[in-house]
Amino acid sequence: xxxxxxxxxxTKYVDIMTRNNMLTCLILNYYKKGQYALANHxxxxxxxxxxxxxxxxxxxxxxIIQMARSYAHNVxxxxxxxxxxxxxVEATPPGIANNPSHSHCSDDEIKQCxxxxxxxxxxxxxxxxxxxxxxxxxxxxGPPPPPYSPPPSTSPSPPYSPPPSASPPPPSTSPPSTSPPSPPSTSPKKCKCKNKKYPSCxxxxxxxxxxxxxxxxxxCVSCKPVCSCDKPGAVCQDPRFIGADGIxxxxxxxxxxxxxxxxxxxxxxxxxxIGKRNENxxxxxxxxxxxxxxxxxxxxxxxxxKTATWDEAIDHLSLNFDGETVVLPNNQGERWMSVSGxxxxxxxxSKINEIVIEVENIFKITAKVVPITEKxxxxxxxxxxxxxxxxxxxxxxxxLSLSDEVSxxxxxxxxxxxxxxxxxxxxxxxxxxxxxxxxxxxxxxDCSVAKFQAVNENVSSLNDLELPSLKCNSGxxxxxxxxxx
Numbered sequence: 035x036x037x038x039x040x041x042x043x044x045t046k047y048v049d050i051m052t053r054n055n056m057l058t059c060l061i062l063n064y065y066k067k068g069q070y071a072l073a074n075h076x077x078x079x080x081x082x083x084x085x086x087x088x089x090x091x092x093x094x095x096x097x098i099i100q101m102a103r104s105y106a107h108n109v110x111x112x113x114x115x116x117x118x119x120x121x122x123v124e125a126t127p128p129g130i131a132n133n134p135s136h137s138h139c140s141d142d143e144i145k146q147c148x149x150x151x152x153x154x155x156x157x158x159x160x161x162x163x164x165x166x167x168x169x170x171x172x173x174x175x176g177p178p179p180p181p182y183s184p185p186p187s188t189s190p191s192p193p194y195s196p197p198p199s200a201s202p203p204p205p206s207t208s209p210p211s212t213s214p215p216s217p218p219s220t221s222p223k224k225c226k227c228k229n230k231k232y233p234s235c236x237x238x239x240x241x242x243x244x245x246x247x248x249x250x251x252x253x254c255v256s257c258k259p260v261c262s263c264d265k266p267g268a269v270c271q272d273p274r275f276i277g278a279d280g281i282x283x284x285x286x287x288x289x290x291x292x293x294x295x296x297x298x299x300x301x302x303x304x305x306x307x308i309g310k311r312n313e314n315x316x317x318x319x320x321x322x323x324x325x326x327x328x329x330x331x332x333x334x335x336x337x338x339x340k341t342a343t344w345d346e347a348i349d350h351l352s353l354n355f356d357g358e359t360v361v362l363p364n365n366q367g368e369r370w371m372s373v374s375g376x377x378x379x380x381x382x383x384s385k386i387n388e389i390v391i392e393v394e395n396i397f398k399i400t401a402k403v404v405p406i407t408e409k410x411x412x413x414x415x416x417x418x419x420x421x422x423x424x425x426x427x428x429x430x431x432x433x434l435s436l437s438d439e440v441s442x443x444x445x446x447x448x449x450x451x452x453x454x455x456x457x458x459x460x461x462x463x464x465x466x467x468x469x470x471x472x473x474x475x476x477x478x479x480d481c482s483v484a485k486f487q488a489v490n491e492n493v494s495s496l497n498d499l500e501l502p503s504l505k506c507n508s509g510x511x512x513x514x515x516x517x518x519x
Contacts, residue, residue, distance in 0.1 A: 136151050136152060136153050136154060137151075137152050137154065137161070137162050137163050137164045137171055137256070138150055138151050138152060138164055139164040139165075139166040139169065139255065140255055144166040144169070147164070147166050147169035148166075150164075150169065152164050152169075152170070152171040153171070154171055154173070161173075163253050163255070163256035163258060163260065164255075164256075165253070165265060165266055165280070166255060170266060170279070170280030171280075172253075172260060172264055172265060172280075173264065221247065222241045222242045222243075222244070222247040222248075223241075223242045223247060223248045223249075223250065224239050224240065224241060224242070225239070225240055225242060225250055225251060225252050225259055226238060226239055226240070226252060227240075227252040227254040227257065228252075228254075229254040231254075232254040232255065232257070234257065235252070235254050235257035236254070238252075238257065240252050240257075240258070240259040241259065242259055242261075243259055243260075243261060245261060246261035246262065246263065246264075249261065249262045249263060249402065249404075249428060250262055251265070262400070262402075262428065262430055263276075263428060263430075264276065265430060266278050266279075266280055267430055267431040267432055267433075267444070268428075268429065268430050268431075269295070269305075269322060269427075269428070269429040269430075269431070269444065270428045270429070271321075271428075272284065272286070272319055272320065272321065272414070273285050273286065273287070273307070273320060273321065273322055275443065275444055275447075275465070277444065277447030277448075277452075277454065278447045278448040278452075279447050279452065279454060281447070281454045281456065281458075281463075282463065283454070283456040283463045283464065283465045284462055284463065284464050284465065285443050285464070285465045285467075285471075286317050286318065286320050286464070287307045287320055287468060287471075288307065288309070288318055288320070288468060289307055289308055289309030289310070289311070289318040289320055290307070290308065290309070291306075291307055291472065292304050292305065292306050292307070292326075292472070292473045292474070292475055292476055292478075293305055293307065293443060293468075293471045293472055293473060293481070294441075294442045294443065294471045294472075294473050294479075294481035294483065294484065295325070295442050295443050295444045295445065295471075296431070296433075296436075296440065296441075296442040296444055296445035297440065297441045297442045297445055297479065297481065297483060297484045297485045297486050298436050298437055298439065298440040298441075298445065298485050298486065299437060299439070299485055299486065299487050300329060300330070300396065300435070300486075300487070301327075301328070301329050301396060301397065301433075301435075301436070301486065302327075302328040302329075302479040302484065302485075302486035303325055303326070303327050303328075303431075303442070303445075304325065304326045304473050304475075304476050304477070304478070304479075305322045305324070305325050305326075306322070306323050306324040306325070306326075306337075306476055307320045307321065307322060307323065308320065308321055308323040308424060308426065309321065309424075310416060310417060310418070310424070312415070312416075312417070319414075319416050321406075321424055321426035321427075322426055322427050322429065323337060323338050323425075323426050323427065324336060324337030324338065324352075324427070324476065325337075325399075325401075325427065325429065325476075326475075326476035326477045327391075327397075327399075328477060328479060328486060328488070329376070329393060329396055329397075330375075330376060330489050331488075331489050332355070332356055332372070332374075332378070333355075333356060333357075333477050334353075334354065334355050334378070334391065335352070335353070335354040335476060335477075336351070336352070336353060336389070336391070336399075336401050336427065337351075337352040337353075337427075338350055338351070338352070338403040338425040338426050338427050339351070339352050339403075339425065340422065340425065341405075341422075341423060341425055342420060342421050342422055342423065343420070343423065344405035344407075344423045344425065347386075348386070349364055349386035349387055350386075350387055350403045350425050351386070351387055351388075351389065351401075351403055353380060353389070355372065355378070355380075360380055362380065362382055362389070364382075364385050364386050365382065365385060366382055366383065366384055366385050367381070367382060368381070368382045369381045369382075375394075376393055376394045376395065376396060377393070377394045378391070378392070378393050378394075379391070379392045379393075383400070384402075387402060387403040387404075388400075388401070388402045388403075389401055389402075395434055395435055396433075396434055396435055397431065397432065397433050397434060398431075398432040398434070399429065399430065399431055399432070400429065400430040401427050401428070401429055401430075402427065402428045402429075403425055403426070403427060404425070404426065404427075404428055405423040405424065405425050405426075406418050406423055406424045406426075431444065433448065436448050437485075438450055438451075439485055440485065441483040441484075441485055442471065442481075442483065443465060443467070443471050446483075469482070470482055470483060471483065
């Protein structure tokens with residue numbers, strides 16, 4: 035194969051048009067390979083050989099030089115444009131090009147946040163929405179990309195027909211048997227907006243995002259599905275908290291211990307942690323197994339029953355109200371209501387393992403029982419064995435009447451003047467304070483930051499106390515009062 039100098043020397047024997055085309059092809063070839071110095075050198079070298087083989091000032095000589103240089107300038111211009119385009123594309127977060135890079139709250143009830151513009155975080159894959167209560171932008175994870183459909187069509191193509199002849203060996207037949215079970219377990223859940231205040235979105239069915247195929251909710255304001263564990267007030271996984279300020283942090287606590295999550299004058303919530311010791315780490319792997327709720331004169335406990343093997347057809351929820359077991363039929367929409375006030379509702383949002391608890395004017399809590407799967411154990415090195423799948427709760431909290439003195443691992447983030455004390459730059463920002471939030475039992479409001487003031491039942495009973503009827507008159511000489519039965 036000739037070098038570019040040999041090629042240029044060879045062109046003195048070829049007609050001018052052919053030589054011109056070859057120079058153009060050479061320049062294009064080197065610019066495609068990024069060899070800009072060689073391409074520019076061709077233009078300069080072309081000037082020298084043209085002086086040798088063509089008369090000076092020749093019309094053909096000048097046309098070749100002009101064409102080569104103009105072509106080089108065009109290629110350089112295109113190259114610069116492509117570099118700038120790549121820079122712009124890389125600077126734009128994926129998905130933002132097709133989705134808005136900002137969002138706002140349009141809920142009339144949240145006046146302090148309505149219509150305030152928010153810029154989506156750069157890591158949001160498909161834009162964001164604004165969670166009106168916390169007034170923070172939340173990422174939206176869109177449905178799986180459509181490009182996955184073409185590969186299946188190419189796999190069954192003719193090249194796959196020859197292997198059947200070589201398919202007798204067991205290795206080729208085993209993969210098909212393992213692939214079918216995975217799709218049913220990851221089949222995305224459907225969810226709907228249940229708020230009738232948003233008629234344009236009410237009762238519309240949505241598919242959960244790929245990052246949370248079984249746990250999502252529809253944000254009725256934006257009418258889009260959002261992962262339940264990505265909303266402010268969420269407590270999920272190896273306890274990962276999202277505060278009211280929208281900041282994510284971890285609180286590991288200790289296994290088989292209780293910790294105060296929220297403590298206010300009229301509400302106190304503790305959590306019982308279960309876990310497994312990791313010999314290679316200085317802490318336990320922990321999860322929230324149960325929560326105890328105190329309000330007024332009442333208490334509620336929600337727990338995940340211990341089970342060795344997870345069965346999706348069995349209800350693993352444990353519910354108690356004032357020490358009595360709450361029994362709910364395994365049907366979606368089944369509801370239990372308390373007799374005494376404040377009115378308490380417990381409703382099944384799924385046939386099993388998923389409920390929502392609402393106490394009038396105080397709180398709304400969603401709870402779902404989930405296991406540690408083999409994949410999670412393998413990825414995070416949990417070391418889960420077959421004797422216990424560590425069933426635990428995924429929780430979502432919404433508070434309606436917290437004071438500015440509220441405390442607790444999660445509760446403190448609801449203060450107006452709260453400043454997060456976690457290290458923001460860390461891959462896993464951890465909230466310390468095991469001793470500060472530790473409590474002696476699930477229903478004991480005795481952590482060092484406790485604010486709860488229990489209502490004495492005897493005080494309310496005084497209203498029903500019947501006092502004897504008395505007849506009172508003025509005393510002797512009008513001084514004092516004398517009363518008789």
